[in-house]
Amino acid sequence: MRNPIRSEADAFRFVLLTIGYFALIVIGSVINVWLGLGVFVGLTLGVVWWIVSRRSREPPLPPQAPPPHPPDEHRILVVANETVGGAELLTTLRAHVSGRNARVHVVSPALNSPLRHWVSDEDPAREEAQARLDRSLAAMRAAGVVADGEVGDGDPLQAIEDALRTFRPDELIVSTHPPGRSHWLERGVVEKARERFALPVTHVTVELP
Amino acid sequence: MTAFAEAHDHHGPPPIHYSSRVTPAVLGMFLFIASEIMLFGSFFTVYFFDRVVNHSFGGHWPPPGFHRPAFVAGVNTLILVTSSFTMHWADTSIKRGNRAGLQAGLVLTLLLGLTFLLTQVIEYHRLGFNTGDTSFAATFFGLTGLHGAHVFVGLTILSVMTIRAFRGHFSPEHHHGVEIGGIYWHFVDVMWIVVYVTVYLL
Numbered sequence: 001m002r003n004p005i006r007s008e009a010d011a012f013r014f015v016l017l018t019i020g021y022f023a024l025i026v027i028g029s030v031i032n033v034w035l036g037l038g039v040f041v042g043l044t045l046g047v048v049w050w051i052v053s054r055r056s057r058e059p060p061l062p063p064q065a066p067p068p069h070p071p072d073e074h075r076i077l078v079v080a081n082e083t084v085g086g087a088e089l090l091t092t093l094r095a096h097v098s099g100r101n102a103r104v105h106v107v108s109p110a111l112n113s114p115l116r117h118w119v120s121d122e123d124p125a126r127e128e129a130q131a132r133l134d135r136s137l138a139a140m141r142a143a144g145v146v147a148d149g150e151v152g153d154g155d156p157l158q159a160i161e162d163a164l165r166t167f168r169p170d171e172l173i174v175s176t177h178p179p180g181r182s183h184w185l186e187r188g189v190v191e192k193a194r195e196r197f198a199l200p201v202t203h204v205t206v207e208l209p
Numbered sequence: 210m211t212a213f214a215e216a217h218d219h220h221g222p223p224p225i226h227y228s229s230r231v232t233p234a235v236l237g238m239f240l241f242i243a244s245e246i247m248l249f250g251s252f253f254t255v256y257f258f259d260r261v262v263n264h265s266f267g268g269h270w271p272p273p274g275f276h277r278p279a280f281v282a283g284v285n286t287l288i289l290v291t292s293s294f295t296m297h298w299a300d301t302s303i304k305r306g307n308r309a310g311l312q313a314g315l316v317l318t319l320l321l322g323l324t325f326l327l328t329q330v331i332e333y334h335r336l337g338f339n340t341g342d343t344s345f346a347a348t349f350f351g352l353t354g355l356h357g358a359h360v361f362v363g364l365t366i367l368s369v370m371t372i373r374a375f376r377g378h379f380s381p382e383h384h385h386g387v388e389i390g391g392i393y394w395h396f397v398d399v400m401w402i403v404v405y406v407t408v409y410l411l
Contacts, residue, residue: 008391012297
């Protein structure tokens, strides 16, 4: 979620909203205590609903600046979790790089449990992500794909956004487990990536044994 | 020169990447405010705990013998809310290159903030109870005093901003000092609205 208050003007608007919020609660309470409580609950739920709906209506990021790489070079950003070494992903990649001067950058998000995330214990997650990345890069290079990579943020959308700033890809490939097994699909990562990033997005499902 | 050549002509580290797209100074202020909200949250927790636990006053709050000067505090609230408007005026003015507006806005904000703080000090003297008189008094002074301390810090920041404004600092392109100080001042205002409604009205 993007920070809704980014400037003095935003903070001032927040002051006005706060005044309105509490004024309605006080007016309700003066009329009747239970009405005041109802206004408080109603307004609070309304605010929560607004925040949640605002998240889903976030405008896409502005288009990327022209990629500072030779015009004949085609850059592909790959984001994948455990499926990073899957055969389907390799097949798709080979098809996308075929006949092109292509360069692939793989981001392996450091997937972590919520508890470990909140206590900032991400070393094991990063180590596992690095091991997955090393294996997949070796497989890609063996298949003739020019690739490098990095371990990214545990949130795949944040990992993509971070990579966009340094790699500037021409297209994005998101690799997930099949529907029913994939947390990313459940969270709508592919759809959100299509909404947020002004890039062609290819979704690859990988069936792991 | 091609874009590729231009990209490789750059020496030194790559440009800074702000993933949150908020500058570090503004982000720092937001993180500071987040910690402040937690601090105020702990005080509010104590206040509500005290209020819920002390049912023995026959449903009366505050306890018998205590009077909250809601009217004076209401006037004080208006003063502080007005100072948010003048602060916003100052910020808008410098963004438009209006230095006189910036200076007037900051001076007015400073004066309104000072008035608020002085009124609160006078109110403390006339309350008729002190911090040691029951848990209600302790939490009352704790919450309002904590906020008063923040107003004092805000006034210090405003003083620096005002002096800088009169010394020719800030411009439409560079006014981070006004922006960040303004965000803090609005935070102080929002916290007072919460404190006023919670402690004086409800």
